[in-house]
Amino acid sequence: MADYGITGVKYNSIGKYIEWVKVGEFTGSSLGMREKWLRTKVISELENGKTFITVIKHGDRLKKGLEISMVTMDGKKYIRTDNDNKNSDNLKDVPEFL
Secondary structure: OOOEEEEEEEEOOOOOOEEEEEEEEEEOOEEOOOEEEEHHHHHHHHHOOOOEEEEEEEOOEEEEEEEEEEEEEOOEEEEEOOOOOOOOOEOOOOOEOO
16 A cells, blocks of 8 residues: 555646645545645655555545656656656646646
């Protein structure tokens, strides 16, 4: 089981980098209250051994999604749900919030 679930993202103005995420901590089998975190905090927590997954709303329920990992490309750190070595963040299927 992951430590945290990400339910939303907010990209920068060019849409390549995530600036903010909505994160909830897993307590047992449920996802706690969501908070807004800067992506740098997610990266820091990943580096400290915490685990993250995407969480997608499916009807009136939340569905566990993909594992999130950190990738370093050209000295910059990105958060991704795939193994592509691209210079961008990618949390597939996580909806964007305003």
